[in-house]
Amino acid sequence: xxxxxxxxxxxxxxxxxxxxxxxxxxxxxxxxxxxxxxxxxxxxxxxxxxxxxxxxxxxxxxxxxxxxxxxxxxxxxxxxxxxxxxxxxxxxxxxxxxxxxxxxxxxxxxxxxxxxxxxxxxxxxxxxxxxxxxxxxxxxxxxxxxxxxxxxxxxxxxxxxxxxxxxxxxxxxxxxxxxxxxxxxxxxxxxxxxxxxxxxxxxxxxxxxxxxxxxxxxxxxxxxxxxxxxxxxxxxxxxxxxxxxxxxxxxxxxxxxxxxxxxxxxxxxxxxxxxxxxxxxxxxxxxxxxxxxxxxxxxxxxxxxxxxxxxxxxxxxxxxxxxxxxxxxxxxxxxxxxxxxxxxxxxxxxxxxxxxxxxxxxxxxxxxxxxxxxxxxxxxxxxxxxxxxxxxxxxxxxxxxxxxxxxxxxxxxxxxxxxxxxxxxxxxxxxx
Numbered sequence: 001x002x003x004x005x006x007x008x009x010x011x012x013x014x015x016x017x018x019x020x021x022x023x024x025x026x027x028x029x030x031x032x033x034x035x036x037x038x039x040x041x042x043x044x045x046x047x048x049x050x051x052x053x054x055x056x057x058x059x060x061x062x063x064x065x066x067x068x069x070x071x072x073x074x075x076x077x078x079x080x081x082x083x084x085x086x087x088x089x090x091x092x093x094x095x096x097x098x099x100x101x102x103x104x105x106x107x108x109x110x111x112x113x114x115x116x117x118x119x120x121x122x123x124x125x126x127x128x129x130x131x132x133x134x135x136x137x138x139x140x141x142x143x144x145x146x147x148x149x150x151x152x153x154x155x156x157x158x159x160x161x162x163x164x165x166x167x168x169x170x171x172x173x174x175x176x177x178x179x180x181x182x183x184x185x186x187x188x189x190x191x192x193x194x195x196x197x198x199x200x201x202x203x204x205x206x207x208x209x210x211x212x213x214x215x216x217x218x219x220x221x222x223x224x225x226x227x228x229x230x231x232x233x234x235x236x237x238x239x240x241x242x243x244x245x246x247x248x249x250x251x252x253x254x255x256x257x258x259x260x261x262x263x264x265x266x267x268x269x270x271x272x273x274x275x276x277x278x279x280x281x282x283x284x285x286x287x288x289x290x291x292x293x294x295x296x297x298x299x300x301x302x303x304x305x306x307x308x309x310x311x312x313x314x315x316x317x318x319x320x321x322x323x324x325x326x327x328x329x330x331x332x333x334x335x336x337x338x339x340x341x342x343x344x345x346x347x348x349x350x351x352x353x354x355x356x357x358x359x360x361x362x363x364x365x366x367x368x369x370x371x372x373x374x375x376x377x378x379x380x381x382x383x384x385x386x387x388x389x390x391x392x393x394x395x396x397x398x399x400x401x402x403x404x405x406x407x408x409x410x411x412x413x414x415x416x417x418x419x420x421x422x423x424x425x426x427x428x429x430x431x432x
Contacts, residue, residue, distance in 0.1 A: 006056040007151045015045050015147060048143040051088045052150050055141050058086025058114070061095070061154055063137060064428040068158070070126045072165040078106065078134070079428060083117040094140040101132040101160065128251070129164045129259065129305045133157050135431050156431040163301040164263040170393055174265070174330050175355045175385045176233055233330050233355075234290035235269040237262050238321065239280040240335035243309035247336060247361075247368025248391070254336035254361040254368070257394050259304050261334050261359055266300045274330075278303060279321055281312035290329075313337075318345035327353040336361040338370030343378050350382070358386040365390040 019041035026034035062081040070076060084090055090112040097106045106122040135157035142149040210224040239262045246255050262278065269276040275290035278300050286303045288296075314337045322345070325331060331354050335342075338360075346356055358379055363370040372388050379386040 006059075008052055008056060009149045009151075011142075011147060011149055015041055019045065044145060045147060048145050048147040051143040052141075052148040054086035054088035054114075055084070055090055055143075055150050058084045058088070059090065059093070059112075059139060059141060059150075059152065060085065061137060061139055061152070063135065063154070063156060063431045065134060065158060065160075065431065066428060067160075068429060069161045069163065071163045072126055072129055074126050074162075076101075076104070076124050076126055076160070078122045079119065080106075080122070081117060081119045082110065082112060082139075084112045084114055087114045088143075089113045090141050091144045092141060096138040096140065098136050098138065099132065099134045101126075101134065101162075102128050126162045129162050129256075131306060132160045132162065134160055158429070158431045161302065161305055163305045164259045166264050166267045166301075167260060167394060169261070169264050169268070172265070172359065172387055173357075173385070174235065174269070174332055175357045176330060233328055234275045234277060234326060235266075235330050235332060236277045236279065236290065236321070236325050236354075237266055237269075237332045238317065238334070239278070239304075239307070240314045240317065240333070240337055241280050241282050241307060241310045242313055242337065243311060244313070245335070245337040245339075245363070245370075246309060247363035247370075248366030252366065252391060254363060254366050255307075255309060257366075257389065257391070258334045258336070258359075258361055259307060260394055261389065263301055263304050265332055266304075267297065270297050270300075276300065279317070280304075280307050280310075281317055282306075282308045282310040313342070315342040315345050318342065318349070322348050322352075325349065325352075325354050329354050331356040333358045334361065335359075336363050336366075336368075336370075338363060338372065338375055340375050340378050343375060343382070346379075346382070346384065350384075356384050358384060360386055360388050362388055362390045365392070 019038055022034050022038040022041065025031075026038060060083045062083075064079045064081075066077045067074070080095065082093065082095070092109065092111055094109045095107055097104075099106070101124075104124050106124075108120075110118060110120075112118055135154065137154040137156070139152040139154065140149065141151075212223050212225045215223040239258055241255060241258070246253060248254055248256075250256070262280075266276050266278065270292060273292065275292050276296070277290035278286060278288040280286040280303075286307065288300060288303060314335055331349060333346075333356055335358070349356060360372050360376060362372050364372075376386050376388060
């Protein structure tokens with residue numbers, strides 16, 4: 001309930017001016033009617049002032065939300081509590097929200113008796129990724145006669161990070177890097193039964209069951225076992241965000257679809273126990289070295305949530321990363337660039353043993369110029385796996401599931417449907 005000092009403003013000087021005029025007139029020409037009118041006007045002005053002073057001392061706003069982060073498709077839930085501890089009722093009160101989240105309207109008007117409170121909830125679907133701010137909030141009120149207006153500026157805010165959605169992808173296979181047989185886990189090879197071939201440093205998110213205690217004792221640092229069934233090749237995801245090659249607008253653009261592809265492929269790679277890296281050159285260079293673990297998964301999603309269009313051509317970006325990608329790594333390239341000049345940048349990588357997979361975002365399907373066939377043909381001739389991603393591939397409602405703010409259900413063996421996730425299970429957080 002942090003707010004600045006309330007501001008009381010007199011909307012018009014007409015009433016006090018009339019009271020002064022009637023007072024002077026009564027002095028010059030005494031008449032009982034002038035005195036009654038003077039007292040009525042002055043009394044109305046005084047009552048209005050005391051009324052708004054009561055509201056200034058008594059009105060309080062509390063704003064709470066359930067989640068500190070969300071994904072596109074999640075439901076954002078907020079709770080507002082307006083209290084009036086004063087004797088004067090708020091005949092009208094307007095709550096103006098100044099949040100930066102797009103398509104989020106929670107401003108409203110209400111009324112509130114004295115020594116009472118009112119509470120309401122607001123809900124909205126997160127439709128755009130990015131970092132937004134909930135709040136600040138302004139509360140407006142006044143007296144019934146409209147002589148005075150009152151305003152509070154509640155400065156409490158809370159950042160809300162909306163992550164890109166992770167969706168089920170179509171039949172996209174990332175070409176495994178490494179020698180023949182590397183890069184893919186053996187089918188049906190559970191961790192408990194396979195043998196460990198080597199060890200690596202512990203990364204946040206690794207299971208403690210994999211810790212190799214002999215190596216820990218020898219090196220005095222945490223190390224985990226790497227199993228024979230574990231993929232050995234890293235995944236480098238390179239997202240081309242050059243503004244000169246993007247097509248479409250808003251959610252229906254090659255940029256947004258590229259971000260969704262990068263997030264979903266990164267999630268898939270990490271769940272397959274690959275170390276996943278991310279490169280994108282927007283306003284700032286995003287360069288995440290391949291790692292594993294849940295903490296790295298959130299870092300990848302957070303970076304993708306903040307990605308914007310940049311000015312670095314794909315050819316320059318490939319030249320920049322060519323010396324940093326290790327041998328026998330898998331390169332996942334996501335681009336809408338239909339100028340074949342950048343294709344030559346893959347040759348040095350291929351010679352070093354890097355195995356690329358290219359996802360070509362078809363700009364024509366997003367309303368932009370350029371055809372996929374030329375670049376796709378060159379890549380196929382080089383033996384590079386490539387896929388054409390049109391607008392309709394990811395632009396389907398069933399591929400944009402939201403979890404937070406929605407109930408989850410499952411069916412039991414007897415056919416009974418029971419909730420697995422309740423909205424009320426999430427605690428409220430006060431905006432500060």
